Ligand SMILES: Nc1ncnc2c1ncn2[C@@H]1O[C@H](COP(=O)(O)OP(=O)(O)O)[C@@H](O)[C@H]1O
């Protein structure tokens with residue numbers, strides 16, 4: 294056993310026997326996963342194994358898909374996130390999300406960042422809130438002279454950092470990121486990775502990535518998902534194979550399927 | 561191995577790149593399709609020419625400036641006057657009252673359909689809208705004459721109702737006719753807004769209402785404005801309802817709600833009866849008004865197309 298074990302903080306999310314159906318079809322099943330405070334947790338695995346599905350169930354984004362249904366239990370700081378009294382709008386105020394493709398609003402750079410704080414009726418000087426968020430997203434110097442320009446005029450990497458700025462402007466507790474760099478060039482990717490390392494001091498981050506080097510570089514812990522092949526022909530149900538410290542997943546995984554995947558023999 | 565491939569290449573037609581036959585059937589079909597396209601373009605051009613051809617005859621009698629700025633429209637008076645403004649004012653009033661009804665109800669229906677209605681409701685409401693769009697306007701006009709006008713008259717005793725005709729009621733009725741058009745074009749525009757934008761807003765803790773009004777609506781604004789322009793252009797062109805509900809109208813320029821008033825379309829429909837003698841000033845005046853109407857509608861539709869194209873640029 295290596296002795297560099299991380300001391301786990303509070304559990305922000307605890308998933309137990311969690312599953313998601315899309316209509317009749319079961320997309321992922323039997324997920325048991327803790328996510329710890331002020332860490333970056335990565336989800337890796339082949340395409341279609343349910344990474345996005347699990348991620349989107351962490352801020353009830355799946356509610357927007359007709360027919361999507363979450364089973365098992367998802368606790369957020371000990372509260373049942375799918376309990377009858379839970380308001381999904383309230384959930385999403387606390388748990389922000391950055392998407393695979395940058396999706397700024399067709400508004401000015403300033404208005405993109407101000408949208409969230411205005412939505413929540415946050416107190417304080419809006420100019421300061423916007424500036425603070427843009428600085429945290431390492432975007433301020435790029436855009437401070439063109440805050441009134443339309444966000445569509447920015448490069449892809451800048452747009453994605455704007456989306457991160459937009460997410461942190463509402464001061465969430467958690468930021469979920471679904472392959473945030475998959476549409477970006479390497480330089481923009483490194484900038485966003487640096488940013489994530491900076492942000493985890495204040496936030497808990499969960500990132501889905503198809504890029505194993507990225508998981509290895511940024512994540513404290515990594516969850517490896519795959520499609521369960523033992524359920525018979527035609528069924529494609531995702532499952533969590535292994536969850537551990539990132540160094541362990543990449544150097545000495547417990548499951549042979551994880552080893553095959555991280556050494557590139559599969560997927 | 562390689563020799564057999566060469567043999568196949570030179571010895572048979574299996575690898576020939578030439579068409580195996582002349583494909584006569586396909587050519588005939590293409591010819592017919594081209595003919596259909598050519599005829600529809602040709603007919604449109606013929607209509608425009610026939611509309612504009614009599615204009616020189618008209619402007620021989622009437623100064624174009626007097627036509628466009630005159631405030632008395634009395635083509636059959638002994639002392640005839642050809643100021644088109646009373647008709648234009650009638651048309652614009654119809655458009656104004658129509659948009660008062662068409663914009664809020666059409667847009668409201670679109671927001672509901674695009675952002676709130678489930679698939680089941682959509683499947684019922686969309687076809688109903690399409691049926692409404694195709695309803696003969698004479699039916700809507702009758703509904704307005706015998707039901708809507710008396711009802712509005714009763715509910716507004718403070719207005720001066722002296723005539724059986726009302727330009728205001730005519731306009732509101734035309735507005736009802738434009739609702740399906742505005743609703744369906746705006747609905748399409750809002751549904752074309754990528755789901756990713758909505759998700760971006762939801763992920764910030766926005767409510768459904770806020771997503772609809774602050775994200776989807778602004779993102780679809782060009783398409784929505786285009787639907788308004790198309791609705792207005794439909795209102796300009798509406799004839800039957802105006803004829804039935806607003807009546808013939810006075811030759812003077814009048815602005816109001818309860819008065820009768822003529823509009824450009826209604827004038828044309830009431831005068832162009834076939835009894836009218838070719839080459840008379842009466843005859844020419846119909847074409848002058850028709851050409852002006854054509855230009856107004858053309859400009860409106862060009863504005864709408866510009867808006868729609870601007871909208872497309874953003875998301876394609
Ligand atoms: N909106 C949806 N409706 C129906 N099925 C879906 C939907 N989204 C994802 N799925 C299915 O769920 C499974 C997991 O998908 P996803 O979570 O997107 O995988 P990943 O992110 O790991 O590539 C796939 O089989 C996919 O086809």
Ligand SMILES: [Mg+2]
Pocket residue numbers: 344345346501
């Ligand atoms: Mg995915």
